[in-house]
Amino acid sequence: MRDTVAPARREAGSSMRRIYAVILRHLFVMRRSLPRVLELAYWPTMQMLLWGFITMFFLRHSSWVAEAAGVLISAVLLWDILFRSNLGVSLSFMEEMWARNLAPLFVSPLRPHELALAMMIMSLIRTVISVTPAALLSLPLYDVWVFSLGLPLVAFFFSLLMFGWSIGLFVSSLVLRFGLGAESLAWVAIFAIQPFSGVYYPVATLPDWLEWVSGLLPSSYVFEGMRAVLFDGRFRVDLFLASLALNLVYLALTAGWFVYSIHVARRRGLLLQQGE
Amino acid sequence: MRGLSKRFGPVAAVDAIDFDVPEGSTTALLGGNGAGKTTTIAILLGLLLPTAGEVRLFGTDMLRQRYRVLPRINFSSPYVDLPRRLTVRENLVVYGHLYGIADIGARIAALAGDLDIEQFLDRPNGSLSAGQKTRVALAKSLLNEPELLLLDEPTASLDPDTADWIRSYLERFRERTGATILLASHNMGEVERMCDRVLMMKTGRIVDRGSPAELVARYGRANLEEVFLDIARGRRQSDERADAP
Numbered sequence: 356m357r358d359t360v361a362p363a364r365r366e367a368g369s370s371m372r373r374i375y376a377v378i379l380r381h382l383f384v385m386r387r388s389l390p391r392v393l394e395l396a397y398w399p400t401m402q403m404l405l406w407g408f409i410t411m412f413f414l415r416h417s418s419w420v421a422e423a424a425g426v427l428i429s430a431v432l433l434w435d436i437l438f439r440s441n442l443g444v445s446l447s448f449m450e451e452m453w454a455r456n457l458a459p460l461f462v463s464p465l466r467p468h469e470l471a472l473a474m475m476i477m478s479l480i481r482t483v484i485s486v487t488p489a490a491l492l493s494l495p496l497y498d499v500w501v502f503s504l505g506l507p508l509v510a511f512f513f514s515l516l517m518f519g520w521s522i523g524l525f526v527s528s529l530v531l532r533f534g535l536g537a538e539s540l541a542w543v544a545i546f547a548i549q550p551f552s553g554v555y556y557p558v559a560t561l562p563d564w565l566e567w568v569s570g571l572l573p574s575s576y577v578f579e580g581m582r583a584v585l586f587d588g589r590f591r592v593d594l595f596l597a598s599l600a601l602n603l604v605y606l607a608l609t610a611g612w613f614v615y616s617i618h619v620a621r622r623r624g625l626l627l628q629q630g631e
Numbered sequence: 632m633r634g635l636s637k638r639f640g641p642v643a644a645v646d647a648i649d650f651d652v653p654e655g656s657t658t659a660l661l662g663g664n665g666a667g668k669t670t671t672i673a674i675l676l677g678l679l680l681p682t683a684g685e686v687r688l689f690g691t692d693m694l695r696q697r698y699r700v701l702p703r704i705n706f707s708s709p710y711v712d713l714p715r716r717l718t719v720r721e722n723l724v725v726y727g728h729l730y731g732i733a734d735i736g737a738r739i740a741a742l743a744g745d746l747d748i749e750q751f752l753d754r755p756n757g758s759l760s761a762g763q764k765t766r767v768a769l770a771k772s773l774l775n776e777p778e779l780l781l782l783d784e785p786t787a788s789l790d791p792d793t794a795d796w797i798r799s800y801l802e803r804f805r806e807r808t809g810a811t812i813l814l815a816s817h818n819m820g821e822v823e824r825m826c827d828r829v830l831m832m833k834t835g836r837i838v839d840r841g842s843p844a845e846l847v848a849r850y851g852r853a854n855l856e857e858v859f860l861d862i863a864r865g866r867r868q869s870d871e872r873a874d875a876p
């Protein structure tokens with residue numbers, strides 16, 4: 356044991372560097388745990404297998420599906436982008452709670468919006484790891500190359516990613532408020548919007564009195580847009596802009612609510628009580 | 632701190648307390664369970680918002696401009712963990728970035744040597760013993776060489792040897808850097824040994840204050856533990872004098 360240690364040199368810590376620190380913290384966990392990385396890819400792959408076979412069945416029995424090969428498989432993949440994007444945010448937040456690491460984080464110079472940004476970037480990383488193997492598998496298994504959607508796929512991906520971030524921030528705020536008893540919301544909440552998003556069928560299939568719900572969901576415009584590309588071969592800019600506008604509104608609202616939830620947590624002492 | 636209060640519904644966890652911590656001193660918040668020590672530290676750190684009052688650190692209003700102050704302070708508590716699956720080194724790298732440390736590798740190496748944690752730098756934090764975790768938490772809290780170090784029961788659940796080692800280290804740290812230390816503790820020996828000033832807390836209020844020697848003399852007791860018991864059991868100095876033979 357030495358008696359002296361060189362003094363620390365503090366730099367004007369940049370926002371980017373603090374965001375990088377939080378991302379690094381999650382990458383450290385991921386790189387050590389192969390099962391975690393495999394688990395990320397496991398469910399999308401399983402979904403791909405299941406729905407791939409369902410598609411094969413429909414191809415033989417349904418003219419609707421036969422009109423556009425891969426419509427269901429593409430829908431499965433896009434849905435998983437939304438699902439994983441949501442989980443990517445909420446799991447990153449809950450990992451801090453499970454580790455009882457919220458208090459040290461919040462007494463560091465890390466700002467709440469920086470934490471939210473770091474969780475979103477982690478969500479992007481987790482989502483890419485999750486869906487890429489399934490997307491690649493769809494070619495040899497079902498002769499469906501989802502990347503043939505072309506540039507619209509990029510638009511769909513980021514639109515769903517943003518909506519997933521909003522849901523993830525919303526769930527994280529609830530978990531912060533109600534504790535880890537609410538953690539199952541991360542997996543469950545998103546399925547509440549699935550029937551209204553028109554993932555596997557056109558929104559017009561819904562009863563008239565429910566269609567307005569679809570109109571509020573950015574995801575419904577993405578899936579309608581996907582079908583427009585696959586069936587008509589055209590990218591519907593109007594649908595994309597509608598989803599983008601809704602995403603910006605929801606992201607602003609949920610990010611604001613997340614920051615406000617942290618403020619409430621500081622008022623109620625919730626940051627001191629979190630943990631398993 | 633001026634007029635600081637924190638209420639949870641009808642319960643006053645901290646009730647209109649005022650105190651200053653002189654620069655370079657080691658000050659203890661002393662009191663029984665529920666006295667308000669941890670709440671006071673949490674408010675100082677910005678983890679908890681007070682119901683009323685003012686907190687100024689280095690002249691800056693913590694309630695309005697905490698991010699100007701946070702790089703200059705740090706804390707350690709056995710009740711707060713670092714991620715268990717991350718190795719000690721990874722944890723320190725992450726916090727090094729959060730605090731904007733210039734040369735993280737060199738800083739970690741220096742602290743690791745100083746705190747004798749080199750041999751388990753690459754082990755997951757969750758696999759460490761309580762004593763090792765305490766030293767790691769201390770390393771994390773010293774990464775930015777804080778000008779104000781807040782410690783919540785820094786030697787709780789440690790064996791006497793490790794606890795003594797930690798106290799000696801903190802004494803040397805303060806001597807070398809001139810840092811200010813505010814600690815909450817139940818350990819009277821620790822407080823008598825380390826602290827220049829003591830703030831005695833009971834049910835959210837500061838009921839007495841002074842140096843350990845002053846308090847011992849004021850209550851006519853042999854040590855701080857007896858003073859603590861007097862205060863905890865509601866015996867006043869005047870009662871004691873009246874009772875004295």
